[in-house]
Amino acid sequence: MFKPVIEILSEQFKHINLIYRMSRFEVKGAYQNHYLGTLWQFLNPIIQIMIYWIVFGIGIRGGQPVGEIPYILWLLMGLIPWFFISPSMIQGSNSIHQKVSLVSKMNFPVSLLPTIKIVSNSINFLVLMVILIALLLLSGVPVTIHWIQIFYYFICTIIFIFAFSLFSSTISTIIRDYQTFLSSMMRMLLYLSPILWNPESRNVPEILSNILKLNPIYYLIDGFRDSFLGEGWFFEDPTYTLYFWVFTLILLFFGAKLHMRFRENFVDYL
Numbered sequence: 592m593f594k595p596v597i598e599i600l601s602e603q604f605k606h607i608n609l610i611y612r613m614s615r616f617e618v619k620g621a622y623q624n625h626y627l628g629t630l631w632q633f634l635n636p637i638i639q640i641m642i643y644w645i646v647f648g649i650g651i652r653g654g655q656p657v658g659e660i661p662y663i664l665w666l667l668m669g670l671i672p673w674f675f676i677s678p679s680m681i682q683g684s685n686s687i688h689q690k691v692s693l694v695s696k697m698n699f700p701v702s703l704l705p706t707i708k709i710v711s712n713s714i715n716f717l718v719l720m721v722i723l724i725a726l727l728l729l730s731g732v733p734v735t736i737h738w739i740q741i742f743y744y745f746i747c748t749i750i751f752i753f754a755f756s757l758f759s760s761t762i763s764t765i766i767r768d769y770q771t772f773l774s775s776m777m778r779m780l781l782y783l784s785p786i787l788w789n790p791e792s793r794n795v796p797e798i799l800s801n802i803l804k805l806n807p808i809y810y811l812i813d814g815f816r817d818s819f820l821g822e823g824w825f826f827e828d829p830t831y832t833l834y835f836w837v838f839t840l841i842l843l844f845f846g847a848k849l850h851m852r853f854r855e856n857f858v859d860y861l
């Protein structure tokens with residue numbers, strides 16, 4: 592019953608060195624024809640951060656902080672994980688369709704393709720997280736023991752993105768409309784997740800806030816921010832934590848089954 596999951600996970604661990612090498616190649620190759628090269632990995636997020644801060648922080652909020660935290664710092668705690676989650680899900684979902692024709696005649700496990708995208712994006716994410724931590728320290732945000740949860744939520748994020756990408760990359764290869772639909776959905780989820788605004792504010796009905804929490808990305812973004820702000824442990828809300836892991840593991844199970852069912856015929860759908 593769980594053989595597809597075990598087989599795919601074993602492929603990831605068996606070829607971990609290959610994943611790392613190809614991820615580095617992905618990062619270098621993405622901007623090799625640009626004058627500024629890999630610097631664009633950081634320029635793009637900075638430009639987006641400035642736009643969101645001007646529109647939401649200054650324009651809509653009038654420069655007001657979120658509690659005692661300046662809005663720009665509160666925003667960064669949500670946007671930086673999003674800059675990892677969103678492109679990894681979109682690129683991971685398109686990874687098999689994009690590269691399967693190149694590796695179909697090689698002894699290459701196709702299940703590595705989504706993982707390569709995830710690892711390549713994680714490098715940029717880790718650098719941005721270091722910058723965020725430096726900004727928080729310079730701004731006087733107190734360091735609490737809750738910061739160790741950042742490692743937990745990073746693992747949650749990796750596993751969720753992998754499960755999602757494994758499932759979506761198969762669907763996207765078979766039905767190309769799905770990739771366009773996914774790109775549109777990710778733009779919508781930016782505004783339905785606690786990234787630019789707080790869905791748990793007093794102006795939002797509790798029922799709507801609970802509905803928005805059905806989105807697993809909500810759990811991840813909220814978790815990173817709560818860790819930095821020292822607002823509680825993940826196990827203090829066992830129901831929500833259980834929901835996230837059940838959702839993720841079910842997605843991984845069906846993603847693995849679907850991937851193994853169609854992996855021999857991926858080239859036929861190109």
